[in-house]
Amino acid sequence: METQSVDMSKKLIEYCKLYMSEWHTVKGFVHDMTLLGIETKYGHLTTYATMKKTDRNKGKKEKEGEVFYTSKVDNIINKEKTKKWIFKAEYIPKSFEFCKDLIVKFWAVKKGFHTEDAFKLLIGPKGLAGIHINHGQSAVTDQLEEGIANKWQSITLKNYIAFGRPKNADKEPVTGHPAQRVWKDGGFVD
Numbered sequence: 181m182e183t184q185s186v187d188m189s190k191k192l193i194e195y196c197k198l199y200m201s202e203w204h205t206v207k208g209f210v211h212d213m214t215l216l217g218i219e220t221k222y223g224h225l226t227t228y229a230t231m232k233k234t235d236r237n238k239g240k241k242e243k244e245g246e247v248f249y250t251s252k253v254d255n256i257i258n259k260e261k262t263k264k265w266i267f268k269a270e271y272i273p274k275s276f277e278f279c280k281d282l283i284v285k286f287w288a289v290k291k292g293f294h295t296e297d298a299f300k301l302l303i304g305p306k307g308l309a310g311i312h313i314n315h316g317q318s319a320v321t322d323q324l325e326e327g328i329a330n331k332w333q334s335i336t337l338k339n340y341i342a343f344g345r346p347k348n349a350d351k352e353p354v355t356g357h358p359a360q361r362v363w364k365d366g367g368f369v370d
Contacts, residue, residue, distance in 0.1 A: 188210075193206060196209050196210060196213070265294075265295055265296040265299075267287050267294060267299060269283075269284050271299065272284075272303070273303060275309070275312070276303070276308065276312075276320075278317055278321075279308075279317070279320055279321050279324055282321060282324035282325065282328065283302075283303075283308075283324065285324075285328050286302075286324050286327050286328050286332075286335070287299070287302075289328055289331050290327070290331065290332060290333060290334070291331055291332070291333045292333035292334065298334065301334060301336070302334060302335060305337075306336055306337055306338070307334070307335055307336050307337065308320050308323070308324075308335060310336075310337035311323060311335070311337050311340050314337065315340070319340065319344075322344070323335045323340060323344060326344070
């Protein structure tokens with residue numbers, strides 16, 4: 181391939197360096213971006229390679245098509261931008277009004293994804309709603325406070341049942357050995 185030197189402003193070179201990958205050279209990056217721009221803007225025009233084909237090639241199925249030089253640069257020009265979901269305090273249901281400030285603090289410090297699905301899991305029946313229905317408000321506030329302090333990724337009913345509840349929450353107190361009982365006024369005191 182024949183080359184020719186072209187004058188470029190230093191600002192444009194610095195701008196290229198901001199966006200190019202580590203493995204690219206400035207020359208290679210400018211080459212890729214120029215081809216990408218031409219293909220994108222003038223892709224609807226007939227290319228020179230297409231005009232050159234003769235009639236005898238029309239009947240044959242060509243496995244090789246027109247090949248453009250490409251690189252591992254994403255085509256961000258034509259891609260649709262998806263809006264990122266952003267948490268707002270007004271998304272919290274009124275049933276959690278008692279711990280709204282704790283939920284906002286937890287969301288700010290939590291690890292992991294901050295997506296709409298993660299928020300629905302936190303607020304839904306597998307998260308705080310399930311804990312609230314089965315174990316009450318105090319359990320919800322306790323879990324939120326621990327989640328903030330430890331920067332948990334999420335708070336779920338499953339994890340609360342497995343790890344968060346007191347160990348003896350469902351068990352009757354066990355009476356120990358008879359020697360542990362207290363004798364008072366001619367009988368054992370329970």
